[in-house]
Amino acid sequence: MEEESCEVRSEENKALTDKNKKRKLKTPDQVKALEKFYNEHKYPSEELKLQFAEKIGLTEKQVSGWFCHRRLKDKKRDEACANGRQDRSSAIMQDRGSGLKQDSCGSTKQGDYRYVDPREVESHRLYGNDHQALDANYGHISHYSGMDDSSSESSSALQDSHFLQSEVPCDAESSRYLAQNGIIFPPNAKGVGNRGYGRPSGYLKVKGEVENAAITAVKRQLGRHYREDGPPLGVEFQPLPPGAFEVPATNPAHESYFIGDHLSQSPDINGVHRQASLIPRYEAYNPKMTSPDSYVDRMNFRSMDSSDQEKYSHHKLKQKSSLPNYGQPFTGRNSPLDLNDDSTGETSVYHTSRKHGMKSKHGSEEMRAASVSNHSALLYGGKISSGSAEPWLDDNDHITSKVVRRREQFEPKSSNLIHRASETFDTEDMALSKWVTKKEKSAAERRIMKEHSDVVRMNVSPTSDIRVEKRGRDEFSQLDHAPKTSVPGLPTWTNHAKGGPPEIPSSFSEDETGNGHSPMIWFLH
DNA sequence: TTGTGTTTTATTGCCTCC
DNA sequence: GGAGGCAATAAAACACAA
Numbered sequence: 001m002e003e004e005s006c007e008v009r010s011e012e013n014k015a016l017t018d019k020n021k022k023r024k025l026k027t028p029d030q031v032k033a034l035e036k037f038y039n040e041h042k043y044p045s046e047e048l049k050l051q052f053a054e055k056i057g058l059t060e061k062q063v064s065g066w067f068c069h070r071r072l073k074d075k076k077r078d079e080a081c082a083n084g085r086q087d088r089s090s091a092i093m094q095d096r097g098s099g100l101k102q103d104s105c106g107s108t109k110q111g112d113y114r115y116v117d118p119r120e121v122e123s124h125r126l127y128g129n130d131h132q133a134l135d136a137n138y139g140h141i142s143h144y145s146g147m148d149d150s151s152s153e154s155s156s157a158l159q160d161s162h163f164l165q166s167e168v169p170c171d172a173e174s175s176r177y178l179a180q181n182g183i184i185f186p187p188n189a190k191g192v193g194n195r196g197y198g199r200p201s202g203y204l205k206v207k208g209e210v211e212n213a214a215i216t217a218v219k220r221q222l223g224r225h226y227r228e229d230g231p232p233l234g235v236e237f238q239p240l241p242p243g244a245f246e247v248p249a250t251n252p253a254h255e256s257y258f259i260g261d262h263l264s265q266s267p268d269i270n271g272v273h274r275q276a277s278l279i280p281r282y283e284a285y286n287p288k289m290t291s292p293d294s295y296v297d298r299m300n301f302r303s304m305d306s307s308d309q310e311k312y313s314h315h316k317l318k319q320k321s322s323l324p325n326y327g328q329p330f331t332g333r334n335s336p337l338d339l340n341d342d343s344t345g346e347t348s349v350y351h352t353s354r355k356h357g358m359k360s361k362h363g364s365e366e367m368r369a370a371s372v373s374n375h376s377a378l379l380y381g382g383k384i385s386s387g388s389a390e391p392w393l394d395d396n397d398h399i400t401s402k403v404v405r406r407r408e409q410f411e412p413k414s415s416n417l418i419h420r421a422s423e424t425f426d427t428e429d430m431a432l433s434k435w436v437t438k439k440e441k442s443a444a445e446r447r448i449m450k451e452h453s454d455v456v457r458m459n460v461s462p463t464s465d466i467r468v469e470k471r472g473r474d475e476f477s478q479l480d481h482a483p484k485t486s487v488p489g490l491p492t493w494t495n496h497a498k499g500g501p502p503e504i505p506s507s508f509s510e511d512e513t514g515n516g517h518s519p520m521i522w523f524l525h
Numbered sequence: 526t527t528g529t530g531t532t533t534t535a536t537t538g539c540c541t542c543c
Numbered sequence: 544g545g546a547g548g549c550a551a552t553a554a555a556a557c558a559c560a561a
Contacts, residue, residue: 023534023555031533043548065535068548073533075549 026066030056034063038070 026034033056041048044067046060053063 025533025556046547062534064547066533068550069534072549 026058026062030058034066034070038067042071043067 049063050060053060
């Protein structure tokens with residue numbers, strides 16, 4: 001009898017198995033798209049879900065289920081954050097200024113769903129009030145962005161957590177986000193983050209303290225140079241003037257990167273190659289899709305419509321959110337980055353936690369590509385990625401073009417960036433000559449910043465992110481690489497990473513370089 | 526290579542809202 | 544009552560250490 005039941009059960013299982021075959025892992029592209037879409041739509045409508053599902057080669061049911069679990073995941077993270085927050089020293093939060101509650105994982109409890117019910121947002125979206133809702137959200141955010149320097153940090157974190165908390169809201173993904181924001185766990189921190197999802201609780205404190213001190217010092221030095229009348233410093237990315245990238249990338253320092261134990265080509269280039277190599281894999285993986293990349297590529301050529309602009313605004317918001325990261329142990333994603341992306345940022349997870357082995361068949365590669373994408377997107381003020389009608393797929397966008405351009409961007413024009421930090425350029429077509437005339441002013445600022453360059457000069461070149469990651473993995477044993485990749489014309493910071501306290505630069509640089517939207521970049525260049 | 530732990534995916538039942 | 548979401552659960556996939 002029992003045997004019979006077992007048989008029945010077995011048949012049931014078999015039927016179930018036949019029905020479902022095997023559980024299919026979603027491709028990294030799908031996951032990224034889902035994450036991105038999730039950041040935009042916590043509660044998408046059925047239509048949206050269906051649309052999105054088709055686009056990424058899933059069923060509406062799968063998307064619904066994924067969203068359900070994703071929300072659950074967020075919720076659990078929030079709970080974990082709430083529990084863990086109490087264990088953390090309040091001193092870490094001292095420099096928050098705004099008084100907002102901010103836990104070390106960057107999840108601002110005040111911001112998490114506090115101001116805008118995601119469902120409400122969704123309903124606004126669905127019923128044609130997208131912009132109003134968004135405006136309300138962003139307006140709220142802008143309100144905080146307009147705060148003074150101290151509050152801008154935490155408030156931006158609030159923004160991040162508000163919109164991006166799904167990405168990296170809390171401890172559950174603190175490692176991911178920390179990496180994304182510049183915190184690389186000491187590679188010897190076994191048992192802490194060696195699995196990529198470990199919780200370096202102690203490290204958060206170190207980061208927070210270090211960052212607070214550094215940021216406070218920088219702000220103190222900046223004084224009124226710290227923009228208060230506009231977007232957070234270094235957060236609004238204006239495109240470089242025409243011809244800014246025309247200088248060929250000939251510096252060998254940018255030709256090679258130390259990635260892990262390998263001296264490789266620019267990660268950007270790697271990203272291109274790797275990404276390209278992924279396409280057939282995913283197609284094989286999920287024959288249903290032609291490849292998310294293909295879709296993304298198609299989407300890249302769409303012109304930006306109003307919805308895109310909305311998403312572009314969102315993208316810019318993410319950038320704005322980056323600033324406070326220096327005052328926060330970490331905040332919501334990446335973005336992208338997710339994504340971001342972090343997004344975005346997930347690269348570091350694989351680089352650091354899944355580390356040397358790089359056993360992840362697709363994760364590390366994919367995430368690296370995503371990182372590349374995020375870098376570029378952010379460096380370009382999000383406008384590149386915003387060009388896609390489906391921003392949730394943008395992580396894969398323009399990889400080829402962006403990586404190349406990104407590489408160029410870091411070349412000799414780094415000094416351009418500080419101009420943007422100190423001055424609000426209203427137009428994208430700001431002539432080169434115009435900001436050259438203000439060179440003097442920026443030079444003065446540079447002098448000011450020079451005093452603090454020890455803290456931040458890790459962020460000099462695009463290679464710094466790689467170097468920092470390397471440091472994180474190899475217990476800063478590879479710091480000698482830093483000078484090797486220094487950029488001529490950027491004399492001051494090339495070699496400081498080696499001598500300075502490792503924690504400080506690392507805590508800054510990953511965020512900046514990893515996301516490409518660090519305000520410190522503006523300060524120091 | 527294997528065991529273990531974690532994460533992700535799929536399913537199901539219950540609850541709430543319209 | 545139906546739709547949608549949440550929560551619990553199981554199982555596959557994965558990463559890592561021994």
